[in-house]
Amino acid sequence: MGIVCPVYSLGVPLIVADFVKNADLSAAEYVFVILTYGAYPGAVEDMIYNIMEAAGRAPDYVTKVKMADNYLPVFNPPTGEKLESLMRSARQGFEVAAHEIHEKQKKVPHSFFIHKLMGRIVYRSMKGDALDKEFHADPTCNGCGTCEKVCPVKNITIEQERPVWHHHCESCFACIHHCPEKAIQFGSKTRGKGRYRNPEVSLKDLMRKS
Numbered sequence: 001m002g003i004v005c006p007v008y009s010l011g012v013p014l015i016v017a018d019f020v021k022n023a024d025l026s027a028a029e030y031v032f033v034i035l036t037y038g039a040y041p042g043a044v045e046d047m048i049y050n051i052m053e054a055a056g057r058a059p060d061y062v063t064k065v066k067m068a069d070n071y072l073p074v075f076n077p078p079t080g081e082k083l084e085s086l087m088r089s090a091r092q093g094f095e096v097a098a099h100e101i102h103e104k105q106k107k108v109p110h111s112f113f114i115h116k117l118m119g120r121i122v123y124r125s126m127k128g129d130a131l132d133k134e135f136h137a138d139p140t141c142n143g144c145g146t147c148e149k150v151c152p153v154k155n156i157t158i159e160q161e162r163p164v165w166h167h168h169c170e171s172c173f174a175c176i177h178h179c180p181e182k183a184i185q186f187g188s189k190t191r192g193k194g195r196y197r198n199p200e201v202s203l204k205d206l207m208r209k210s
């Protein structure tokens with residue numbers, strides 16, 4: 001049994017934290033976790049280990065792999081050779097992890113206190129009901145509905161050909177990154193910046209099936 005998820009705000013995405021708290025993993029013979037991150041992951045490996053241990057089944061193996069940082073308010077996503085080089089390293093990271101998981105290796109995290117402290121402070125900023133208050137669409141929005149379809153939690157509906165956010169956001173940034181018109185902004189911090197999609201994932205892969 002495995003969980004592969006990104007790092008948000010130096011921690012585990014709220015939807016993933018809820019999932020592992022409520023999942024019954026007691027029968028799983030071996031449990032692994034791979035966390036993908038951009039610039040700085042804090043002590044996220046310890047965080048997911050502790051959440052799962054408290055829920056009754058600590059993971060056997062936890063690792064992290066560096067990817068592009070898609071937190072658009074702070075970073076401008078890499079392109080060209082920089083992105084390709086990041087993806088090459090990421091693939092190597094996943095190959096190492098796949099090999100170690102295949103051998104059912106044990107890997108228990110031990111982060112330094114300073115990273116745990118940073119994580120505790122920054123993670124508190126994640127509050128589901130307020131996360132989408134800064135999203136809005138520019139006049140270039142054509143009402144295509146892609147943002148509605150890529151939102152994993154149905155937090156967006158299209159009303160009068162414009163997206164409306166409903167304040168139960170997971171802060172995945174799928175809507176802003178995959179709008180074909182680059183019409184979605186997060187406050188004033190994303191204007192003029194690029195948008196990012198993992199080169200190994202298609203828009204179709206990201207669309208909700210229902």
Ligand SMILES: Cc1cc2nc3c(=O)[nH]c(=O)nc-3n(C[C@H](O)[C@H](O)[C@H](O)COP(=O)(O)O)c2cc1C
Pocket residue numbers: 005006007008009010011036037038039040041042067068069070071072171172173197198
């Ligand atoms: C809301 C949000 C918060 C993020 N916070 C962090 C963070 O605290 N530390 C970090 O290293 N990366 C952070 N990231 C970056 C993502 O973890 C990273 O871009 C992602 O794992 C890339 O995976 P992908 O290439 O499969 O999309 C954040 C991304 C988003 C959207």
Ligand code: SF4
Pocket residue numbers: 137140141142143144145146147148158161162163178179180181182183184
């Ligand atoms: S994806 Fe972009 S263009 Fe399409 S409806 Fe949403 S904001 Fe408008």
Ligand code: SF4
Pocket residue numbers: 132150151152153154155156165168169170171172173174175176
């Ligand atoms: S797609 Fe947009 S609205 Fe939906 S959870 Fe992700 S960030 Fe929030």
